[in-house]
Amino acid sequence: MTIATPERRADKAGTLTDSPRSTLLADVVHDRIRRAIVEGEFGENERLPGENALAARFEVSRPVVRAALARLREEGLIVSRQGSGSFVSTQVSPKTLAFQPLETIADLQRCYEFRLTIEPAAAALAAGRRGEEDLAVIGTQLQMLRDATERRSHREDADFAFHLSITTAANNQYFETSMRALKDHIAVGMKFHGLSLRTVRGGLDHVLEEHTAIFQAIRDGRAEEARVAMLAHVGGSRDRLFEGRLLDLSGRG
Numbered sequence: 001m002t003i004a005t006p007e008r009r010a011d012k013a014g015t016l017t018d019s020p021r022s023t024l025l026a027d028v029v030h031d032r033i034r035r036a037i038v039e040g041e042f043g044e045n046e047r048l049p050g051e052n053a054l055a056a057r058f059e060v061s062r063p064v065v066r067a068a069l070a071r072l073r074e075e076g077l078i079v080s081r082q083g084s085g086s087f088v089s090t091q092v093s094p095k096t097l098a099f100q101p102l103e104t105i106a107d108l109q110r111c112y113e114f115r116l117t118i119e120p121a122a123a124a125l126a127a128g129r130r131g132e133e134d135l136a137v138i139g140t141q142l143q144m145l146r147d148a149t150e151r152r153s154h155r156e157d158a159d160f161a162f163h164l165s166i167t168t169a170a171n172n173q174y175f176e177t178s179m180r181a182l183k184d185h186i187a188v189g190m191k192f193h194g195l196s197l198r199t200v201r202g203g204l205d206h207v208l209e210e211h212t213a214i215f216q217a218i219r220d221g222r223a224e225e226a227r228v229a230m231l232a233h234v235g236g237s238r239d240r241l242f243e244g245r246l247l248d249l250s251g252r253g
Helices: 020-038 051-060 064-072 103-128 132-150 156-169 174-180 183-197 202-217 222-240
Strands: 078-081 085-088
Touching: 020 051, 020 064, 020 174, 051 064, 064 078, 064 085, 064 132, 078 103, 103 156, 103 174, 103 183, 103 202, 103 222, 132 156, 132 174, 132 202, 156 174, 183 202, 183 222, 202 222
Parallel strands: none
Antiparallel strands: 078 085
16 A cells, blocks of 8 residues: 655646545556556557546546556556557566366356355445446446347357446456456356247346346445345346256265
């Protein structure tokens, strides 16, 4: 945690010096960009978005973004090219959390158990922390799911992106990193769940309603409703997929 220094004012050139709030925000932005680089969102030698775009993304001022970028340069994660902007260093090797590959039906059930632990909590946090950009991203994925439902199909990519965008809106890197690491595992469940919905009358419409309820609760800042809606959705997906016949996981198999 950075120790805040006494507040100073902007000079005539518009350069804003450190204040307790701006220092803390710079810490947060530095952490978010660093995480995006380490997890591979921005690849080696890739240009980062400009200061204006980053300021809008994180809902902070440009001086805060500049301070965060300066720290990333000092750490060797990014380099500046005159007239071109900031680029990810060629020396960065993305490191991601990894789970053991999903190999059995029991593993799939355990994946759902884990999701039932983290996703309702993330949805509740998102209801209190989401910004307008977060809502726009979640809403875009919801619209993709709605379009697919109208075509009587299911899009696993949009489904995962919807859930991931909610954990991102929770503004807690542990939720988001876990979801990204589980992407391939979750995709298996979503694929089979999507196939099963086509054989159930009204199944696709019902799941769209579940997604919509989650979005509306987060949009309206209703944390407990968001938690309950996500819990019901993920639990319902598991129960529909397993048709209510869950495995006994008391052993090690």
